[in-house]
Amino acid sequence: MTPNEALKKNPFVLAPMAGITDHAFRTFMKKLDASVVVTELVSATGIEYKSEKTLKLMSFDETQRPIGIQLFGEDPETIAKAAQFAEAEGCDFVDLNFGCPVPKVVKKGAGSAMLKDPVALQKVLAAVKGAIKIPLTIKIRTGWDANSRNAIEVCNIAYNEGIEWVAIHGRTRAQGYNGLADWDFIADVKANTKIPILGNGDILTARQANLRLQQSGVDGVMIGRGCLKNPFIFMDALSLWRGEQPKDVNRDYQALFNSLKSEIVAHCDEHITGIQLRKFAAWFSTGYSGAAQFRKSLFQSKSNEEIMDLANAFFAGIGTVEQEDTSSEEFLMGGHG
Structure with missing residues (x-):
């Protein structure tokens, strides 16, 4: 099953998060109705040097399909070779990260730094797409900063290169994880591009996930922090999307x-x-x-x-106690692109 075919059955995707969406957590969330899952950020250079730590990040099991391996890097040839390695490992698709704002990634020209150079980004997409037979997806931010929100340009490049989908985190790199994700901007990108779009950012409840899906017109939503405080969010979101009441399961x-x-x-x-x-x-x-x-x-x-x-x-001791809204708590922020 391709990533886009999976979206048609369940549009609620587990956002890749560094230090969080490892092998164990992906298997756990699939049991709780997460749709497509993607690995943590994997260094293309780490694959080239056969780093044991890097290779372990790529492990997955059959229950996680369709499973994507998310790569980052700055050199087209190195990323293309890493994508071939990922394909040989048996993943269903490769995801390229052009959204990570972390300085150690950005200073090398990788992650969201790629958004500053659409020509270089296009070369990476062309190299990787030409190197593998499985689908290729990408994750971006709205742009580098408020003066260069070029997501539409990037999406058009991705469409021309035959990319499967573009996932957009609704903040610029300059924002980091501050402020609110701009879902109006995501909706505008969706309305003005031909490629399937996933929206990401500040999805903290099942109802909110469905509202964002309907109001923005996106093909799917990525949920990150929302499942860290409510692991049942995918199960509930899927029930609502199907027109059902959330499953009457024991919230144990x-x-x-x-x-x-x-x-x-x-x-x-x-x-x-x-x-x-x-x-x-x-x-x-x-x-x-x-x-x-x-x-x-x-x-x-x-x-x-x-x-x-x-x-x-x-x-x-929790029982049936209502969970309070804690979306402003800082310790829940960060960890993904």
């Missing part, structure tokens, strides 16, 4: 967190497991009474067993 966060723990343990060593368990427990607790003290206790914990004891006790 304790069982949910233990399910995630099983995936993490299967793919991470003990140290990384501890880091991931703390992060996800903190995110999942957001908006519930006692969350601040719970997070403090989490990050003072000394072992993975203590983390799980704290998490089980906290999530067992």
Whole structure:
């Protein structure tokens, strides 16, 4: 199944997020009705040098299909070779990141820096598209800064190069993760280009995901931070999109967190497991009474067993309590392009 075919069945895509959408979390979110999933940011240069850490970022399992491997780099030939390697690894499509705002990526001319040079960007697209047989998608921002929001130009280049879709994060590189994603701009891009468009930015509820989809006319929406505080967001968004009421499932966060723990343990060593368990427990607790003290206790914990004891006790006490709106909390920001 191609990425666009998958969108027609489920338009709610898990946004790639560095340090978050690893093998374990992608499998976990697919079980909760996420549509297409994409790996974390993978360095084309890291693939060239066969970096063990880089290659591990590319691992996936059959439950994740259709699965894309997201690459970044600045040299067309290096990225094209990396894309061929990704194809040989069996992924369903390659995604190129032209949206990452992180300085260590941008200073090399990669990520969102590519938006400043559409000619160079076109050369990368042509090189990669010519090197692989599987679909190619790209992720961008609205532009480098407020004076150069050139997403329409980039989308037209992508269309001419035969790209499958363009995902647009509704902020400029200069904004980082500040301010609000500009969905009016995303809608304008969709209305003035022929290529399928995914919108991304500030999707925090299932209802909001559906409203953005309808109001902007995009072909799909990418959800990032929204699933970190509400892992059921994809399930609920899909139900609403189908004209159904959200599934009457037991919103058992304790069982949910233990399910995630099983995936993490299967793919991470003990140290990384501890880091991931703390992060996800903190995110999942957001908006519930006692969350601040719970997070403090989490990050003072000394072992993975203590983390799980704290998490089980906290999530067992949530019950049917309503989750508060915490969209302004800074610790939920960042992590993706």
